[in-house]
Amino acid sequence: MQPSTSPRPLLAALQDRTEPVTVWGAGFIGLSAACALAGAGFPCTVLDTDEHRVREINAGVVPLPGFEDVIPLAEARSGGRLRAASPDDAPAVAARVHLVCVNTDRAGRPVTGPLTEVLSAVGRARSGGETLVALESTVSLRWLDELVPAALGADPADDASLHLVAAPRRDWMLSPDMNLRTLPRVVGTARPESLPPARELYEAISEVVHVAPDWRHAGLTKPVENLYRYLDLVLTNQLAEAYPGLDVPEVLRLAGTKWNVPTFHPSIGIGGYCIPLSPRFAVDGTAGPDEDTPLPLVAAAMDWDGEHPARVAESILRIADGPIGILGLSYAPNARIVEGSPAARVAEHLLARGADVLLHDPYFTPEEITALTGARPLRWPDDLSGLATLVAATPHDLYADLPARLSALQDPPALVDNLGGYGAALRGTAVPYAEWGTPAARPSAAPRP
């Protein structure tokens, strides 16, 4: 280790906003954090292995399509305090404050590679003086206990100059109002002495900071809060399977009139990369191996959910007798997010059963659609007329006039409506309609009247 070149206490340099901050990862989480920090006055460098993202940021362009209006890059750059660089930028790697925002998942599974690489680089570059490492990426408790100390080459309990912080993110990135400034932030440190610099950093960018007893409690908060939602959604889908003769969305709507019951809708799958991954991060932090987890409810939910796309495909095949169209690859409306796409998983099962599947999403090119799903690109709206069945997976704004378009067709396809949003506009029309979770979507599974 080199002797420290900056004798200034870290807390003082954070207080007067002169301390440079390095943010690892220029995805939504890293770039929004870097912009917030630069906006709060910290000189900030965001490092990414993706050269395209680095170039775009330095040119003033948000490199994340669809999030141009959500990430205040121009504002952050106008103060001259934000730049992007590759991870071999020596001054940034040797900084005393690091926010780790790299991806911790790939293809629907937790991955440790990026986190290990970043922490190893930070560990190698440490000067011997104070270093603060804040983990914004989603992590498991086991990673905090084992991976982080091993990669940094330091024992958090013994190393008084190392400030380890867990500060998980909970943004809803599609809503500009639910961001790192407005959403309450949970922050915990490995040692109580690290709390003052951690608070200084996070209170500069977040309106409310909840201090956890330590970083393990803070780290586990993220998988647990998403786990609630995951279990609710799996239960919702199980109810729709368990009662094929009932209008389950209606039962859930009625149940939701009780003061402490949220309303969910059955669906063709749970998408994205936070909620479906949460059980894996939660189980990974428990004492036993997966097959022996002390969270058997979670393990059973994961097993059942893993089979859900195949069950959905079977139900659709019972309705379909010709080409099947799917609208929406992204799991969330009006965004380009392919991770955890329920439509892609269902398409895969339909194709494996020999179905002719066409798919459209305005956020993906026809070439991408085929490469990502194997389905034929569906030309919107021209191909609607040739379909036997249409699955409305994601209600992108572009599809707002879908009911009118279908009603205008001579021989419209049967519409399988994932979330039930098109039903009201189709009432009284000749379009065969099946809201997911109702008997119409499960024709042969429903008991005969």
Ligand SMILES: NC(=O)c1ccc[n+]([C@@H]2O[C@H](COP(=O)([O-])OP(=O)(O)OC[C@H]3O[C@@H](n4cnc5c(N)ncnc54)[C@H](O)[C@@H]3O)[C@@H](O)[C@H]2O)c1
């Ligand atoms: N996106 C969200 O809304 C959200 C919300 C809560 C938590 N999270 C968590 O935050 C983390 C980041 O999410 P994201 O959506 O920004 O991910 P992302 O995949 O969009 O971005 C991660 C970035 O890290 C870069 N990277 C990978 N390895 C690197 C390395 N060794 N050095 C430098 N850069 C490297 C990648 O090139 C990529 O640009 C994940 O753990 C995610 O689970 C995300």
